[in-house]
Amino acid sequence: MELSVQAKKNFAGFTLEADFTVSGDRIGIFGQSGGGKSTLASLIAGLHSPDAGEICLDGHCLYSSRRGICVPPEKRRIAVVFQQPCLFPHLDVRSNLLYGFKRCAPEHRTIDFAVLTEVLMLDGLLERGVNNLSGGEKQRVALGRAVLANPALLLMDEPLSALDDGLKFQIIPYLKSVSVEFGIPYLFISHSLIEMRLMVDQVLPVERGRILERTTPDELARARMGYSQVGYINLLRLEDPRQAGGIHAYRWGETELFVSAGSVESASLFELSSKDIIIFKKHPEAISARNLLKCLVVKTFSSGNTVGVELACGSGRLVSEVVAEAAEELGIVPGCEVFAAIKAASFRKLE
């Protein structure tokens, strides 16, 4: 997918100015509340018109003030999924889904209904009224309906914000798999950096109506580390859990990690803040932290007043954070060996 936007939109007290071209299948628009993300999305989808400019998707002009073009929303082949799933309350799941087909020109009706409902795990719910669904199930129906329209672009505006963490991280694999399975590129809008890192390959940060330089979600997380109270969030998929005393032991590549949260049932995604990893230059004799990992410093980077230290622990990577003076005093430079201590309680289970 290639999207180019040169557009200006003025509201009283707010101006959005966008000038970018992106290509790729999983693109994020990230920024704090009020920055202009939804305004940008509405210009792309055609829900609002720019004051001036040009918007093109895959070489087709959707809007051009100069050429007097403004393709109506239903003709843009852009499906939108909002924060709150807007389903028809009087229709069951099947009829809500099939509404997507109706929005689709016959020549584009190529998405296989049975395959889609299987990918989204909706096949057991088709006869159910949508009022009897959980929030996550409703959002999967909204997504299915959008996908059945076989759009050239799926535009998701904060689709996970209304869900609690457990559901959110369960839904993310569905969101990604429909894109892969049916070859539908998406633009994913969120103010959550973790969602960005799990959902997209490239990010356009939006700040006070301006679109900043494109980056990767991980680079963005590193750049913001020193300015964030939560630091850089390491995302670890831990596997093969087992009970170990009162806590749990998980396999992380070649390493075993001890974690207070969790269960013995299945692999899970955990977060671990860069602030919760303590670096020792020498082996500490006796510490209370349950995890002590021998690591190699791969890279260091600055962010605010802190230094990010990228550590290789076998095939796994972690980012720790130390104040600049500590990094200098300890001589933490790429290539040196260190020990990383992590308390079992520092891991937070996401799914």
Ligand SMILES: Nc1ncnc2c1ncn2[C@@H]1O[C@H](COP(=O)(O)OP(=O)(O)OP(=O)(O)O)[C@@H](O)[C@H]1O
């Ligand atoms: N129709 C409108 N009329 C007037 N002002 C508007 C309109 N739509 C948005 N705005 C203003 O434009 C600014 C950007 O809003 P927008 O919804 O695009 O931000 P956002 O980044 O999506 O925020 P959030 O994450 O809170 O949804 C805000 O100051 C908002 O009040």
